[in-house]
Amino acid sequence: xxxxxxxxxxxxxxxxxxxxxxxxxxxxxxxxxxxxxxxxxxxxxxxxxxxxxxxxxxxxxxxxxxxxxxxxxxxxxxxxxxxxxxxxxxxxxxxxxxxxxxxxxxxxxxxxxxxxxxxxxxxxxxxxxxxxxxxxxxxxxxxxxxxxxxxxxxxxxxxxxxxxxxxxxxxxxxxxxxxxxxxxxxxxxxxxxxxxxxxxxxxxxxxxxxxxxxxxxxxxxxxxxxxxxxxxxxxxxxxxxxxxxxxxxxxxxxxxxxxxxxxxxxxxxxxxxxxxxxxxxxxxxxxxxxxxxxxxxxxxxxxxxxxxxxxxxxx
Amino acid sequence: xxxxxxxxxxxxxxxxxxxxxxxxxxxxxxxxxxxxxxxxxxxxxxxxxxxxxxxxxxxxxxxxxxxxxxxxxxxxxxxxxxxxxxxxxxxxxxxxxxxxxxxxxxxxxxxxxxxxxxxxxxxxxxxxxxxxxxxxxxxxxxxxxxxxxxxxxxxxxxxxxxxxxxxxxxxxxxxxxxxxxxxxxxxxxxxxxxxxxxxxxxxxxxxxxxxxxxxxxxxxxxxxxxxxxxxxxxxxxxxxxxxxxxxxxxxxxxxxxxxxxxxxxxxxxxxxxxxxxxxxx
Ligand SMILES: [Zn+2]
Numbered sequence: 001x002x003x004x005x006x007x008x009x010x011x012x013x014x015x016x017x018x019x020x021x022x023x024x025x026x027x028x029x030x031x032x033x034x035x036x037x038x039x040x041x042x043x044x045x046x047x048x049x050x051x052x053x054x055x056x057x058x059x060x061x062x063x064x065x066x067x068x069x070x071x072x073x074x075x076x077x078x079x080x081x082x083x084x085x086x087x088x089x090x091x092x093x094x095x096x097x098x099x100x101x102x103x104x105x106x107x108x109x110x111x112x113x114x115x116x117x118x119x120x121x122x123x124x125x126x127x128x129x130x131x132x133x134x135x136x137x138x139x140x141x142x143x144x145x146x147x148x149x150x151x152x153x154x155x156x157x158x159x160x161x162x163x164x165x166x167x168x169x170x171x172x173x174x175x176x177x178x179x180x181x182x183x184x185x186x187x188x189x190x191x192x193x194x195x196x197x198x199x200x201x202x203x204x205x206x207x208x209x210x211x212x213x214x215x216x217x218x219x220x221x222x223x224x225x226x227x228x229x230x231x232x233x234x235x236x237x238x239x240x241x242x243x244x245x246x247x248x249x250x251x252x253x254x255x256x257x258x259x260x261x262x263x264x265x266x267x268x269x270x271x272x273x274x275x276x277x278x279x280x281x282x283x284x285x286x287x288x289x290x291x292x293x294x295x296x297x298x299x300x301x302x303x304x305x306x307x308x309x310x311x312x313x314x315x
Numbered sequence: 316x317x318x319x320x321x322x323x324x325x326x327x328x329x330x331x332x333x334x335x336x337x338x339x340x341x342x343x344x345x346x347x348x349x350x351x352x353x354x355x356x357x358x359x360x361x362x363x364x365x366x367x368x369x370x371x372x373x374x375x376x377x378x379x380x381x382x383x384x385x386x387x388x389x390x391x392x393x394x395x396x397x398x399x400x401x402x403x404x405x406x407x408x409x410x411x412x413x414x415x416x417x418x419x420x421x422x423x424x425x426x427x428x429x430x431x432x433x434x435x436x437x438x439x440x441x442x443x444x445x446x447x448x449x450x451x452x453x454x455x456x457x458x459x460x461x462x463x464x465x466x467x468x469x470x471x472x473x474x475x476x477x478x479x480x481x482x483x484x485x486x487x488x489x490x491x492x493x494x495x496x497x498x499x500x501x502x503x504x505x506x507x508x509x510x511x512x513x514x515x516x517x518x519x520x521x522x523x524x525x526x527x528x529x530x531x532x533x534x535x536x537x538x539x540x541x542x543x544x545x546x547x548x549x550x551x552x553x554x555x556x557x558x559x560x561x562x563x564x565x566x567x568x569x570x571x572x573x574x575x576x577x578x579x580x581x582x583x584x585x586x587x588x589x590x591x592x593x594x595x596x
Contacts, residue, residue: 158523160543161552165561166569170542174527177496197480197489198523198542205493219480219489219520229402229482243485244398253397255486306458306497309451309487310393 007042007265010035043264050214052246053237056222058214059154059193062119063268065275066154066192067111068094073275075100078107081138083130087167090131092122092159095138100150101283106142108135108203109152112193125194126159132172132202139179148186148286151203152278154193156221158202176202181305186289186297188282190260191215191247192267207301208285209255211247212274213262217255218245255308257285342366358579367537367578369515371417372424372441375474379582380428380437387426388463391455398485406483413444421452422477425460427469431586433593436464439474440521447477449521450484454491457525461498465505470589474512475526478544479519492524499528508592510585513563513572514538531588534563534572535581 001009014035021028050058058064071078080096083089095108111118112125127135142149158169180187180203189206195217204217211217220228222240227233244250247259260277263270289297341348344366354361358378359368370378376385400406414420422444428437438460440447449457457473464471480488502509511529513522516539523542534540541561548554559565563575576584 158542159552160548162548162554162556162560165541165543165548165565168527168569168571170523171527171571173523173542174492174496174525177493177524178499178528181493181496181500198492198520201489201492202523205496217486217489219485220482225402225482231403239402242398242400242402243482245485250486253487255490302497302500305490305493308454308490308494309397309484310391310455 003042003046007039007046010039010042014039040264043269046265051237052216052240052243052249053222055214055246056194056216056240058266058268059216060156061193061266061268062112062114064154064193065267065271066152067109067113067125069114069271070152070192070275070278071098071107071109073272074279075107076102081141082134084133084137086133087130090127090134091118092125092155093127093131093135095135097141098150100279101286103148103286104145105148105150105286106138106145107150107152108138110155110199112154123159125155126157127155127199128159128161128164129167129169129172132158132169132176132199133167135203136172136175136179139176139183143179143182143184146185148188148289149180149183149206150282150286151187151189151206153189153191153195153200153203154215155196155199156194157196158199170198173198173202177205180205181301182298184294184298186286186292187301188285188289190278190282191217191256192278196221205301205305207289207297207304208257210258210260210278210281210285211250211256212260212267212278213247214266215247216240216245217247217250218243254311340368342368358581360578367515369442370476371443372419372439372474372476375439375476375514376424376426376428376437378578379472379474379585380430380435381432384429385426385437386428387424388459390421390423390425390452391459393451393455395452396483397451397487398483400483400485402483409445409483417441417443419444421456422447422449423453423456423460425456425463427463427467430472430582430589433586433589434467434469435472435589436460436467436469437472437474440476442476442478442516445481445483446479447475447521448479448481448488449477449491449495450481450488451491453481454488454494457491457495458498461495461502461509464509465501465507468505468507470508470510470592471502472510472512472585473525473529474514475517475521476514477518477521477526478516479521489520492520495525496528499525510588512581512585513540513566516540518542518544531592532572533581533584533588534566534575536563536575536577538563538566540566540571 113119187206222236225239267274345364
């Protein structure tokens with residue numbers, strides 16, 4: 001039995017004990033405490049020093065907290081806005097008006113889907129041109145209303161398809177970057193799972209960029225890098241390491257502002273704790289940013305991206 | 316780099332001009348041996364069969380600007396190899412080889428020039444340098460060129476030849492997409508026009524940022540224009556690509572560019588645009 005399987009067995013046992021305690025009114029306090037200590041130790045061993053590749057696997061889990069259920073748990077209210085007004089509506093990139101911590105804002109997020117049908121429809125979170133044209137439209141709604149913008153990113157990348165090209169997916173991504181860079185109110189981006197390439201950066205030209213501990217943010221998938229640079233898709237774990245795509249690596253590089261800790265074992269082990277962690281961090285940054293004048297806000301954002309990567313030895 | 320013919324289009328690479336620049340080059344399309352000066356005079360199009368040669372950045376500049384008018388701007392210094400990246404070859408080694416092969420320091424050449432006597436600020440990517448890919452150095456160069464254009468109030472002309480973001484610089488390369496758009500914002504704030512020229516290839520992160528945000532967008536005949544490469548699309552989606560997919564003509568038909576221009580007419584076309592955009596004296 002692997003450690004992971006052992007952990008699963010222990011967790012099932014603990015759940016059963018809890019059920020028994022509740023149903024039959026048994027006092028199983030001590031037994032539960034012992035079991036929970038064991039579980040915590042095992043999780044720590046398993047997850048504390050994860051390899052980049054292991055985090056890639058965690059970030060891609062279909063049960064990872066993200067998408068519409070995450071948004072519904074995060075916000076007090078969410079009203080979805082749909083369609084790019086030209087071609088259609090993309091279920092992989094969604095958004096709308098939201099209330100968070102009592103404040104109004106506009107929210108954009110990737111939706112990978114929970115059921116196989118949803119996952120097919122949203123192409124596992126790969127948004128096409130109409131998704132990014134819709135995102136640009138919603139950014140403009142937020143700009144007109146002077147509302148903060150919050151983006152929740154979880155995508156393997158923009159969808160590479162014939163229709164996507166015909167509808168100018170490259171232009172849509174470029175337009176999102178430009179629109180977000182000019183946004184006349186605070187902007188916060190949180191990478192919840194995969195931050196895949198252009199499809200992620202389209203929603204990430206923000207004042208603050210946060211990542212969940214096991215999220216990834218990368219110029220290319222490890223598999224893609226492995227096959228292009230190593231000519232061998234099997235070295236993807238090595239490529240994942242070299243690309244410096246983990247939250248901790250990117251925080252060290254100064255590319256992101258904060259690593260939001262996940263429940264031990266990964267975000268999927270505790271949905272509501274993950275949502276709470278994200279909510280606290282987002283509200284803290286929105287509060288901090290709200291104290292800046294518009295001029296200060298835009299100047300700081302502009303400087304951040306104008307200099308990205310150019311500081312350090314040799315510059 | 317060997318001479319290579321791309322099967323999708325009629326592009327043929329010129330033998331790399333190094334310290335020993337070849338006097339003669341062979342057209343891979345028709346086999347004709349062409350005197351290089353003659354080729355230059357013919358805008359790098361085979362005089363016998365009309366095939367397009369792959370242009371280096373410097374050759375592209377010569378083909379577009381008034382003689383002797385180009386004044387190169389120095390590229391900003393940046394930290395090299397920010398990730399300490401190595402695949403089968405270390406990134407530092409790859410950079411060193413590219414520098415030796417191309418005689419360039421990086422994949423972008425920027426400067427001031429005149430086109431039909433109109434002053435412009437010009438940025439040109441060189442595909443031979445790691446696929447014309449955009450890392451921190453190219454991002455800085457494109458930002459600096461736009462800042463220069465905004466200051467000098469001269470139209471910005473960007474000739475794209477790039478496979479996208481530079482993988483070896485990871486997310487730092489990805490974020491250059493935002494940096495070059497920040498430069499684009501400077502042009503807009505100063506009312507300075509931006510003309511993009513999309514050539515073979517204009518793909519990935521360069522197209523999905525600065526490449527798609529011009530006021531006027533020209534596509535060179537024979538260009539490849541698309542976010543994702545044709546092979547990636549086929550492999551990911553299983554879709555069959557329609558004939559002419561991602562060509563300059565496809566881009567025109569789908570409303571992505573303003574005009575498709577044969578290479579021999581590109582300089583003339585730019586002059587027309589610059590003429591109509593020139594401020595009243
Ligand atoms: Zn020929």
